[in-house]
Amino acid sequence: MTTLAPFGARLRAAMDTRGRLCVGIDPHASLLTAWGLNDDVQGLETFSRTVVEALADRVAVLKPQAAFFERFGSKGIAVLERSVAEAREAGALVLMDAKRGDIGSTMAAYAETFLAPGSPLFSDALTVSPYLGFGSLRPALDLAREQGCGIFALALTSNPEGHEVQRAVGADGESVAQAVLRRLAAENAGAEPLGSFGAVVGATLAEAGVDLAINGPLLAPGVGAQGATAKDLPRVFGASVRNVVPSVSRDVLKHGPSVQALRAAAQAFVDDVSTVTNA
Numbered sequence: 503m504t505t506l507a508p509f510g511a512r513l514r515a516a517m518d519t520r521g522r523l524c525v526g527i528d529p530h531a532s533l534l535t536a537w538g539l540n541d542d543v544q545g546l547e548t549f550s551r552t553v554v555e556a557l558a559d560r561v562a563v564l565k566p567q568a569a570f571f572e573r574f575g576s577k578g579i580a581v582l583e584r585s586v587a588e589a590r591e592a593g594a595l596v597l598m599d600a601k602r603g604d605i606g607s608t609m610a611a612y613a614e615t616f617l618a619p620g621s622p623l624f625s626d627a628l629t630v631s632p633y634l635g636f637g638s639l640r641p642a643l644d645l646a647r648e649q650g651c652g653i654f655a656l657a658l659t660s661n662p663e664g665h666e667v668q669r670a671v672g673a674d675g676e677s678v679a680q681a682v683l684r685r686l687a688a689e690n691a692g693a694e695p696l697g698s699f700g701a702v703v704g705a706t707l708a709e710a711g712v713d714l715a716i717n718g719p720l721l722a723p724g725v726g727a728q729g730a731t732a733k734d735l736p737r738v739f740g741a742s743v744r745n746v747v748p749s750v751s752r753d754v755l756k757h758g759p760s761v762q763a764l765r766a767a768a769q770a771f772v773d774d775v776s777t778v779t780n781a
C-alpha cells in the first residue's frame with residue numbers, strides 16, 4: 503500500500519484546484535423526506551450515493567457526519583463505508599465527522615478505525631474532541647502523521663453552548679480554545695505548504711478572539727443553515743482566512759436530489775468564498 507502524501511499538502515492542492523469548500527453529507531430524516539426518499543437504509547444509500555456522484559469529482563472535501571449513518575446500525579455503517587470509498591475513489595478528500603475523543607488507550611482504537619489503511623472506514627481525516635485533554639489525542643495524531651492523514655480538533659465550535667467550556671480561562675490566563683490551538687500549532691511546526699493538524703472554528707462566531715495562526719487548516723462550519731455567510735469569513739479569521747475550509751451541509755443538500763442543482767449550489771459557495779478571500 504503506497505503511503506499518502508501529508509494531508510495538509512493534499513488539502514492545499516485540492517483547495518487550489520477545486521476551490522475552497524467542504525460539503526457535509528448529513529442525511530437528516532427531514533432531508534430524506536424532502537428528497538422523496540424513505541427514512542430507511544435504502545433512502546440513506548440513495549441520498550449518500552447521489553451526493554457522492556454529484557460532488558466527489560469536484561469539491562475539495564466531503565464530510566460525512568457519522569451520526570446520520572450510525573442511527574441505522576450496521577446497515578447504515580455499511581452505507582458509510584461505501585460512501586467513503588466511492589468519494590475517495592472519485593478524488594474528494596474525505597473528512598470523517600465522528601468527533602471522537604477518549605482516554606489514550608481507547609483513542610488508539612478510534613484512530614485505527616478511521617486512520618489505518620485497510621480499515622473499512624479509512625478516511626483522509628477525522629474530527630476529534632480534545633476535551634479529555636489534548637494529550638489524550640496522541641495516538642490519533644501519531645497515526646495520522648504516519649499515514650498522511652489529517653486531524654481536526656474542536657477549538658471554538660459553531661454552537662453558542664460551546665463557549666462555556668471553550669472560552670474558559672485557566673490560571674495562566676489562556677483560554678481552553680487557545681490552548682488547543684497552541685498545541686495544534688506545535689504539531690504543525692515546520693510543515694509546508696500547510697500542516698495536517700487542523701482546528702474547527704465556527705464561522706458563526708462574532709469574533710475569534712484567539713490566535714489562529716496554527717499553520718494548519720481551519721474548518722469553518724456554520725455557513726448556510728446556521729446563519730453565517732462567506733462574507734463573515736474575513737472578519738472571523740483575519741489573516742488566517744487563506745487556511746479556512748468553509749463547511750456547508752444543509753444549505754447545499756437541500757438542493758437535491760437533482761445532481762445538477764447540488765453541483766450549482768456547491769459551486770455558488772465556492773465562488774462566494776473565492777470572492778471574499780481573494781478580495
Ligand SMILES: O=C(O)c1cc(=O)[nH]c(=O)n1[C@@H]1O[C@H](COP(=O)(O)O)[C@@H](O)[C@H]1O
Pocket residue numbers: 526528567599629658659660661702703704723724725726727728749750751752753
Ligand atoms: O465538526 C464539525 O463539522 C462541526 C463543528 C461545529 O462546531 N459545528 C458544526 O455544525 N459541525 C458540523 O457541521 C455540520 C453543519 O451542518 P449545517 O448546519 O447543515 O451546515 C454538522 O454536521 C455539524 O455536526
